[in-house]
Amino acid sequence: MQLKDVFVSAPGKAILHGEHAVVHGKVALAVSLNMRTYLHLKGTTTGNVCINLPNIDTFLCWDLAELKQLVAYYCGKREEMKRLDAELIRRLREFIGVTNGNLDTCNMAILAFLYIYLSLFGSGELPSLTVTVWSELPTGTGLGSSAAYSVCLAAALLCASGTIPTPLKEGDNTARWCQEDLELINSWAFQGEMIIHGNPSGVDNAVGTWGGMLRFLAGKIIPLSRVPLLRILLTNTRVPRSTKVLVAGVKDKINKYPSIMTPVLDSVDAISCTCEKVLSEMTCEPITGEHYNILEELIDINQHHLNVMGVGHPSLDILCRVTLTKGLHSKLTGAGGGGCGITLLRPETDSSVVQATVQDLKDCGFDCWETSIGGPGVQQHSPLSVKEEVLEILNRY
Amino acid sequence: MQLKDVFVSAPGKAILHGEHAVVHGKVALAVSLNMRTYLHLKGTTTGNVCINLPNIDTFLCWDLAELKQLVAYYCGKREEMKRLDAELIRRLREFIGVTNGNLDTCNMAILAFLYIYLSLFGSGELPSLTVTVWSELPTGTGLGSSAAYSVCLAAALLCASGTIPTPLKEGDNTARWCQEDLELINSWAFQGEMIIHGNPSGVDNAVGTWGGMLRFLAGKIIPLSRVPLLRILLTNTRVPRSTKVLVAGVKDKINKYPSIMTPVLDSVDAISCTCEKVLSEMTCEPITGEHYNILEELIDINQHHLNVMGVGHPSLDILCRVTLTKGLHSKLTGAGGGGCGITLLRPETDSSVVQATVQDLKDCGFDCWETSIGGPGVQQHSPLSVKEEVLEILNRY
Numbered sequence: 001m002q003l004k005d006v007f008v009s010a011p012g013k014a015i016l017h018g019e020h021a022v023v024h025g026k027v028a029l030a031v032s033l034n035m036r037t038y039l040h041l042k043g044t045t046t047g048n049v050c051i052n053l054p055n056i057d058t059f060l061c062w063d064l065a066e067l068k069q070l071v072a073y074y075c076g077k078r079e080e081m082k083r084l085d086a087e088l089i090r091r092l093r094e095f096i097g098v099t100n101g102n103l104d105t106c107n108m109a110i111l112a113f114l115y116i117y118l119s120l121f122g123s124g125e126l127p128s129l130t131v132t133v134w135s136e137l138p139t140g141t142g143l144g145s146s147a148a149y150s151v152c153l154a155a156a157l158l159c160a161s162g163t164i165p166t167p168l169k170e171g172d173n174t175a176r177w178c179q180e181d182l183e184l185i186n187s188w189a190f191q192g193e194m195i196i197h198g199n200p201s202g203v204d205n206a207v208g209t210w211g212g213m214l215r216f217l218a219g220k221i222i223p224l225s226r227v228p229l230l231r232i233l234l235t236n237t238r239v240p241r242s243t244k245v246l247v248a249g250v251k252d253k254i255n256k257y258p259s260i261m262t263p264v265l266d267s268v269d270a271i272s273c274t275c276e277k278v279l280s281e282m283t284c285e286p287i288t289g290e291h292y293n294i295l296e297e298l299i300d301i302n303q304h305h306l307n308v309m310g311v312g313h314p315s316l317d318i319l320c321r322v323t324l325t326k327g328l329h330s331k332l333t334g335a336g337g338g339g340c341g342i343t344l345l346r347p348e349t350d351s352s353v354v355q356a357t358v359q360d361l362k363d364c365g366f367d368c369w370e371t372s373i374g375g376p377g378v379q380q381h382s383p384l385s386v387k388e389e390v391l392e393i394l395n396r397y
Numbered sequence: 398m399q400l401k402d403v404f405v406s407a408p409g410k411a412i413l414h415g416e417h418a419v420v421h422g423k424v425a426l427a428v429s430l431n432m433r434t435y436l437h438l439k440g441t442t443t444g445n446v447c448i449n450l451p452n453i454d455t456f457l458c459w460d461l462a463e464l465k466q467l468v469a470y471y472c473g474k475r476e477e478m479k480r481l482d483a484e485l486i487r488r489l490r491e492f493i494g495v496t497n498g499n500l501d502t503c504n505m506a507i508l509a510f511l512y513i514y515l516s517l518f519g520s521g522e523l524p525s526l527t528v529t530v531w532s533e534l535p536t537g538t539g540l541g542s543s544a545a546y547s548v549c550l551a552a553a554l555l556c557a558s559g560t561i562p563t564p565l566k567e568g569d570n571t572a573r574w575c576q577e578d579l580e581l582i583n584s585w586a587f588q589g590e591m592i593i594h595g596n597p598s599g600v601d602n603a604v605g606t607w608g609g610m611l612r613f614l615a616g617k618i619i620p621l622s623r624v625p626l627l628r629i630l631l632t633n634t635r636v637p638r639s640t641k642v643l644v645a646g647v648k649d650k651i652n653k654y655p656s657i658m659t660p661v662l663d664s665v666d667a668i669s670c671t672c673e674k675v676l677s678e679m680t681c682e683p684i685t686g687e688h689y690n691i692l693e694e695l696i697d698i699n700q701h702h703l704n705v706m707g708v709g710h711p712s713l714d715i716l717c718r719v720t721l722t723k724g725l726h727s728k729l730t731g732a733g734g735g736g737c738g739i740t741l742l743r744p745e746t747d748s749s750v751v752q753a754t755v756q757d758l759k760d761c762g763f764d765c766w767e768t769s770i771g772g773p774g775v776q777q778h779s780p781l782s783v784k785e786e787v788l789e790i791l792n793r794y
Contacts, residue, residue: 259667260698263660270656301657304701317718 003043003127003160007381007394009036010151012137013144013207014234014333014342014373017272017302018216020250020309025218026269029276030203031227032211033234034375037135037148038386040394041156044128051113052132052397055139058106059397064126067114070095071122084194088115088122105139109149112192116153119191120161127160134393138367141236142243142334147204150192154185155378166380173385176376182209185378211377215276224276226283227374230295231345233323233358235330236367237315239338246337250309261309268305271298279374292346296329299344303331311336318364319343326357342373400440400524400557404778404791406433407548409534410541410604411631411730411739411770414669414699415613417647417706422615423666426673427600428624429608430631431772434532434545435783437791438553440524447527448510449794452536455503456794461523464511467492468519481591485512485519502536506546509589513550516588517558524557531790535764538633539640539731544601547589548775551582556777563777570782573773579606582775608774612673621673623680624771627692628742630720630754632727633764634712636735643734647706658706665702668695676771689743693726696741700728708733715761716740723754739770 011032018028044050050061070091092114098107113131121127133152137145155177158164164184167175177185189205206214206221213227254261275298282291303320306312316332319341323330330343345354354370361368383391408429415425441447447458467488489511495504510528518524530549534542552574555561561581564572574582586602603611603618610624651658675691700717703709713729716738720727727740742751751767758765780788 257667257671257694257698260664260671260695263664263667267657267660267664270654270660274654274657297654298657301654301705304705308698308701321714 002045003041003129004166005043005383006041006156006159006166007038007383007386008041008152008155008159008378009038009381009386010148010155010208010378011036011144011211011375012148013204014232014340015142016213016333016342016373017275017298018268019332019334019336020247020306020311021265021268021272022216023247023250024254024265026265027272027276028203028216029272030207030214030216031373032207032213032375032377033137033143034372035136035143035234035369037133037137037145037152038381038390038394039149039152039156040132041160042130042132043160044130047128048130049117049126049128050130050397051110052130053106053109054132054393054397055135056106056109058109060110062114064128067118068126070114071118074122084115084191085119088118089195092118108146108196112146112150112195113153115195116150116157116188116192120157120163120188129160130397131156132394132397134390136369136390138236141340143234143340144204144208146196147189147193147200147208150189150196151185151205151208151378153192154188155380158185158188159380168380168382172382174376174379174381176379182377185209207377209377212374213276213279215272224280227279228282228287229372229374231347231349231370231372233328233330233343233345233354233361234333234369234371235319235341235343235361237313237319237338237341238365238367239313239315241313241335241337241339243335246311246335250311253310264305264308268302271302271305274298287347289346292344295344299329299331299342306332306336309336313338315364315366316341319361319366322360322364323357326353326360328353328357345370399442400438400526401563402440402780403438403553403556403563404435404780404783405438405549405552405556405775406435406778406783407545407552407605407775408433408541408608408772409545410601411629411737412539413610413730413739413770414672414695415665416729416731416733417644417703417708418662418665418669419613420644420647421651421662423662424669424673425600425613426669427604427611427613428770429604429610429772429774430534430540431769432533432540432631432766434530434534434542434549435778435787435791436546436549436553437529438557439527439529440557441527442525444525445527446514446523446525447794448507449527449529450503450506451529451790451794452532453503453506455506457507459511461525464515465523467511468515471519481512481588482516485515486592489515505543505593509543509547509592510550512592513547513554513585513589517554517560517585526557527794528553529791529794531787533766533787535633538737540631540737541601541605543593544586544590544597544605547586547593548582548602548605550589551585552775552777555582555585565777565779569779571773571776571778573776579774582606604774606774609771610673610676612669621677624676625679625684626769626771628744628746628767628769630725630727630740630742630751630758631766631768632716632738632740632758634710634716634735634738635762635764636710636712638710638732638734638736640732643708643732647708650707661702661705665699668699668702671695684744686743689741692741696726696728696739703729703733706733710735712761712763713738716758716763719757719761720754723750723757725750725754742767
């Protein structure tokens with residue numbers, strides 16, 4: 001039986017407020033970033049399973065008979081999804097030749113793909129297929145590129161296996177799944193994240209699945225019903241940083257100055273709660289300039305607080321300064337110490353201003369994209385609804 | 398009887414931590430700034446009282462008989478010093494021709510001088526004398542120049558009137574008064590401040606009198622016994638600002654975002670307390686690099702908090718950035734929104750680095766002085782202990 005083609009996409013993630021504070025029990029707001037990862041699953045009759053990841057120059061094929069060996073020990077469909085199947089992981093690592101040592105991006109991506117594929121199909125007949133993934137997200141910058149990848153894999157493979165339906169109706173451009181199916185996509189995406197990250201928070205795959213905005217507090221993830229779509233610039237300073245070192249630095253500073261730092265975390269918590277309230281108001285009353293004034297003030301205050309925590313960086317100061325000369329407000333997003341920043345655009349911000357700002361930021365040596373936050377989570381696409389340049393890449397292999 | 402010559406000086410003031418937060422019931426630390434105001438009181442036989450204020454181009458003389466008229470209603474030495482003598486104020490305003498409208502710096506300085514002079518001498522024979530004052534402090538920048546002036550006036554005139562002794566012994570360069578005499582100087586200086594400022598906090602004259610550092614909390618002023626002398630740069634951005642507008646802006650922001658701003662004030666309070674503790678440790682244990690590390694971190698954190706309060710200014714950002722390129726840490730001092738900033742120098746900071754930094758700041762259009770904080774309060778000088786260039790000015794008139 002040849003599988004039907006499926007096109008899916010999932011968004012990246014940005015932290016709007018609460019990065020670092022969340023480690024210390026405060027609220028964080030994670031939002032979908034409309035820089036998406038696209039996946040094309042194509043049924044084939046080659047008797048092979050192929051994966052093409054042109055972003056990381058990875059193009060691999062395996063013989064179905066070979067793959068079948070890996071799940072010979074299976075006696076039924078796996079249902080337990082809270083933990084990884086350690087035996088399958090062990091076999092897969094051996095299969096792709098990484099029995100010891102750390103995995104690189106390429107190996108982790110393959111491991112996640114084969115794991116989900118074999119888990120979903122291993123108890124029956126393995127289908128012949130080719131998966132091609134293309135992402136607009138830079139990797140390793142805290143924008144949830146691995147989660148968007150895992151969400152796409154989960155959605156496409158769950159559809160291919162018939163576990164969930166393909167929601168796209170004739171004539172639709174895009175379609176989303178019902179809540180129950182999204183839960184399932186999210187669970188399988190989380191497994192992919194566990195393979196890639198070891199101990200993920202679950203926020204990234206939840207944002208990739210549900211989109212919009214999520215409230216994250218003490219390990220609990222609550223998708224927020226309605227948020228406005230906000231125009232932003234996403235800037236990658238291209239300054240590399242270690243999240244682990246930055247998190248440890250904040251912890252040290254809190255330990256060194258508890259009476260000074262604890263109130264700062266409380267203030268960040270209040271920023272997240274205020275922001276959530278304002279965004280919620282923006283969906284149920286006419287959006288005014290004052291809504292944006294508040295969002296800008298919250299961005300500025302939080303950026304100062306993040307500097308107090310010691311996770312700022314001269315490149316981020318430059319980002320804030322350059323955008324402020326155009327009347328735009330920026331903060332770092334994620335770990336800081338370089339990495340990425342977001343700049344809020346107002347609905348009325350003229351595209352000439354946006355273009356000039358993007359150019360100024362590129363002149364600083366940064367990557368910069370005009371995009372939006374708060375958009376939809378994972379969705380199925382009709383091929384026609386996929387941007388032409390992305391479709392061209394997805395169909396190339 | 399001809400009065401003996403007296404040379405006195407009093408320091409300016411800087412807020413080390415807690416500006417603005419103090420308005421909302423938090424601790425502030427005020428320190429003496431070793432940019433001083435010098436006063437020379439010279440006994441004469443001209444039958445005139447003369448005052449020379451070359452900083453503000455003010456040179457005036459009055460006939461003793463004329464002045465005597467102003468206190469004809471006196472029947473004894475004034476002892477009550479909690480309130481101003483409204484009748485004397487009224488007569489003085491009339492005398493110098495400012496019965497209505499606001500007083501300029503020059504008129505306020507004259508009013509304060511004549512008020513203290515007549516209050517101290519009015520019940521007896523008015524002495525013939527010339528007072529010359531020269532200040533290293535820029536006026537109107539929140540550095541306590543009016544308080545330093547009032548403290549000098551009070552100390553010199555109290556000595557001249559015999560109310561307190563001249564503490565200088567033969568062969569001494571400088572000398573200070575006992576605690577009781579300092580209390581008296583401070584009280585009279587506060588009267589001068591009331592004339593000049595209307596409703597002063599009393600912090601500036603207390604710093605001018607006691608020097609070192611003062612803890613200011615909910616209107617209570619507590620001089621701290623021992624603090625180290627710290628080298629600093631004092632920079633005047635020359636950006637004019639209105640303290641009243643800035644204070645109102647902070648209040649508005651607290652009212653708009655109470656849950657966000659209240660913790661920031663708490664954090665500033667903790668910064669002041671931590672700073673006080675570190676400075677106190679520095680006087681009783683060997684000073685280490687770590688002491689300075691902490692002082693620098695507190696400066697950085699507080700500067701971010703002041704930006705959160707909305708009292709930063711691009712000129713202050715430039716100050717911080719320029720000094721940081723030399724590894725030096727700065728914050729605004731006082732009202733912010735321009736005005737002045739302080740930069741901490743380490744004991745080991747090379748004078749070439751200091752000179753280069755001063756030059757860089759001057760190139761930004763700022764005034765900049767290398768000075769120190771935590772030095773002595775009001776003191777009497779032997780003429781030889783007054784810097785030559787200051788002595789030359791004081792003796793010119």
